Amino acid sequence: MILIDKLTKRFGPFTAVNELSFQVAPGEVLGFLGPNGAGKSTTMKMVAGFLAPTSGTIAVFGHNVVDQPLKAKQMIGYLPEGAPSYGDMSTYDFLRFIGQVRKLNASDLANRLDAVVQQLSLQSVLHQPIDTLSKGFRRRVGLAQAILHDPKVLILDEPTDGLDPNQKHEVRRLIQNLSHDKIVIVSTHILEEVAAVCSRAIIISGGRLLADETPAALEARSRFHGAITLELAESAGAYPLLSRLPEVANSELSGPTQSRIVLFPKPGSNLFGSVNRMVHQHGWHVQEMHVERGQLDEVFRTITQGAAQ
Amino acid sequence: MNATLVIAKRELHSYFSTPLAYVFIVIFLMLTASFTFFLGGFFERGQADLSPFFNFHPWLYLFLVPALSMRLWAEERKSGTIELLMTLPVSLKSLVLGKYLAAWVFTGIALLLTFPIWITVNYLGAPDNGVIVTGYLGSWFMAGAYLAIGSCISAATKNQVIAFIITVVVCFLFVVSGFNIVLDWFTRWAPDSLVDAVAALSFMTHFQSIAKGVLDLRDVFYFLIVTLGWLLATAIVIDMKKAS
Ligand SMILES: Nc1ncnc2c1ncn2[C@@H]1O[C@H](COP(=O)(O)OP(=O)(O)O)[C@@H](O)[C@H]1O
Ligand SMILES: [Mg+2]
Numbered sequence: 001m002i003l004i005d006k007l008t009k010r011f012g013p014f015t016a017v018n019e020l021s022f023q024v025a026p027g028e029v030l031g032f033l034g035p036n037g038a039g040k041s042t043t044m045k046m047v048a049g050f051l052a053p054t055s056g057t058i059a060v061f062g063h064n065v066v067d068q069p070l071k072a073k074q075m076i077g078y079l080p081e082g083a084p085s086y087g088d089m090s091t092y093d094f095l096r097f098i099g100q101v102r103k104l105n106a107s108d109l110a111n112r113l114d115a116v117v118q119q120l121s122l123q124s125v126l127h128q129p130i131d132t133l134s135k136g137f138r139r140r141v142g143l144a145q146a147i148l149h150d151p152k153v154l155i156l157d158e159p160t161d162g163l164d165p166n167q168k169h170e171v172r173r174l175i176q177n178l179s180h181d182k183i184v185i186v187s188t189h190i191l192e193e194v195a196a197v198c199s200r201a202i203i204i205s206g207g208r209l210l211a212d213e214t215p216a217a218l219e220a221r222s223r224f225h226g227a228i229t230l231e232l233a234e235s236a237g238a239y240p241l242l243s244r245l246p247e248v249a250n251s252e253l254s255g256p257t258q259s260r261i262v263l264f265p266k267p268g269s270n271l272f273g274s275v276n277r278m279v280h281q282h283g284w285h286v287q288e289m290h291v292e293r294g295q296l297d298e299v300f301r302t303i304t305q306g307a308a309q
Numbered sequence: 310m311n312a313t314l315v316i317a318k319r320e321l322h323s324y325f326s327t328p329l330a331y332v333f334i335v336i337f338l339m340l341t342a343s344f345t346f347f348l349g350g351f352f353e354r355g356q357a358d359l360s361p362f363f364n365f366h367p368w369l370y371l372f373l374v375p376a377l378s379m380r381l382w383a384e385e386r387k388s389g390t391i392e393l394l395m396t397l398p399v400s401l402k403s404l405v406l407g408k409y410l411a412a413w414v415f416t417g418i419a420l421l422l423t424f425p426i427w428i429t430v431n432y433l434g435a436p437d438n439g440v441i442v443t444g445y446l447g448s449w450f451m452a453g454a455y456l457a458i459g460s461c462i463s464a465a466t467k468n469q470v471i472a473f474i475i476t477v478v479v480c481f482l483f484v485v486s487g488f489n490i491v492l493d494w495f496t497r498w499a500p501d502s503l504v505d506a507v508a509a510l511s512f513m514t515h516f517q518s519i520a521k522g523v524l525d526l527r528d529v530f531y532f533l534i535v536t537l538g539w540l541l542a543t544a545i546v547i548d549m550k551k552a553s
């Protein structure tokens with residue numbers, strides 16, 4: 001369990017993190033969202049024990065990070081932003097060094113090294129200096145370092161930043177496959193990532209907590225939640241008829257040629273059924289039709305910009 | 310293995326994985342040799358001892374040690390690995406000591422590699438080898454004090470060039486504070502006790518007696534205290550400045 005209570009960090013007169021309070025339980029993958037400069041990294045640095053809070057408390061499984069830093073740090077695996085590592089060392093030497101500092105005994109270290117090298121597919125670069133690795137591999141070495149001691153708490157600061165789509169996919173799969181009794185906190189500003197890996201999402205901006213919900217609940221906040229998007233061969237004639245359906249609260253045309261119809265439902269109505277019937281009655285040719293789950297980036301914008309104003 | 314030693318081992322290993330270590334050692338050996346034989350008049354003196362060799366060490370260290378110490382912390386801060394180190398379950402004390410020890414052992418290795426000079430003097434005459442061993446130990450302790458100063462200044466900046474320059478200046482002050490020119494200037498206005506204090510602060514004052522083979526515990530303590538003081542300051546500076 002991680003308990004964060006009224007956590008505040010000031011840099012001189014500037015408040016980077018402002019009275020942040022939340023809790024994370026084992027088994028949760030918490031997405032930490034916010035625009036650049038929101039205070040995500042600063043918060044993570046405090047939880048990992050690098051920065052001291054100006055005020056407020058952080059407890060990691062009962063260990064206060066300020067009073068019992070070594071106990072807390074033993075439980076945490078941390079990937080700092082940009083995945084720094086010692087470039088002149090080989091992957092193998094670097095991971096061994098981390099394991100030795102973490103006081104793994106020789107046989108545990110050998111086993112865990114094998115396991116993480118397998119998990120992150122590092123075999124091919126094991127004896128190569130980290131300086132000479134591609135960005136994707138360097139990030140994976142950073143992840144390997146963070147999970148080497150099989151920590152109960154994993155804090156990953158933008159683990160997929162700057163990776164190509166395949167690499168992003170791999171990192172997400174890794175996070176999903178971590179055993180399910182861990183606490184994982186992942187910061188990101190890529191919203192698809194949240195829906196893909198997180199069981200819960202926190203949005204912060206200007207150092208303040210603005211939302212704390214499941215990704216599904218966040219999506220439901222979107223005005224697009226439950227909206228029907230359809231594209232027809234004869235959109236121009238169909239739009240006036242569809243938009244006058246009794247279940248439609250609102251409608252608009254979108255897309256590059258204004259040919260995509262978006263219908264927003266009245267609360268509690270079965271819009272999909274009526275639209276479907278009308279399409280069949282008129283024999284329109286459907287090119288595309290689906291129910292929107294909600295657009296996270298729109299919710300994100302609404303929440304974070306609303307707070308800024 | 311103890312965390313301090315793990316850190317020290319990694320650090321020492323990394324010295325030798327770049328050309329830095331070899332360049333440092335080669336320059337160190339060339340300078341000690343030329344100072345001893347040409348400037349020090351090793352042969353002309355007709356005495357079987359190593360004082361021409363040791364006498365130049367304070368000046369040699371003045372430029373060589375800051376070149377070694379400048380990257381100690383500045384590099385960690387620049388590359389962001391300081392964040393990695395300081396979120397591992399090790400105390401700041403272990404980190405500061407571990408990195409320092411590596412640098413100190415490295416200067417010890419460089420010193421040991423001057424052994425041909427020792428062989429030469431034993432070949433040419435019959436020196437007092439006890440005095441020579443004392444000289445080596447004293448020189449190593451003095452290098453340690455220079456390094457501790459460099460460690461603290463390296464912790465205060467990300468810029469290695471600035472770290473180098475400031476370290477040279479601070480070490481220079483520690484060297485010249487025992488010189489008559491400096492002390493004369495103090496005698497004009499300062500009370501005797503202050504003049505003595507300034508003189509007592511000098512590396513020179515303490516090193517010269519050790520180099521002559523007089524191993525006074527007070528001199529050893531002096532270097533130890535200067536070293537520990539600057540290492541403590543290193544820890545404080547790191548704690549204050551790690552975020553920026
Ligand atoms: N060491 C520091 N000194 C001064 N300001 C800082 C420092 N670190 C971060 N900040 C400021 O705090 C804010 C939050 O930064 P950060 O936590 O890195 O944001 P995020 O990770 O969400 O992009 C930013 O405005 C940043 O400029
Ligand atoms: Mg960040």
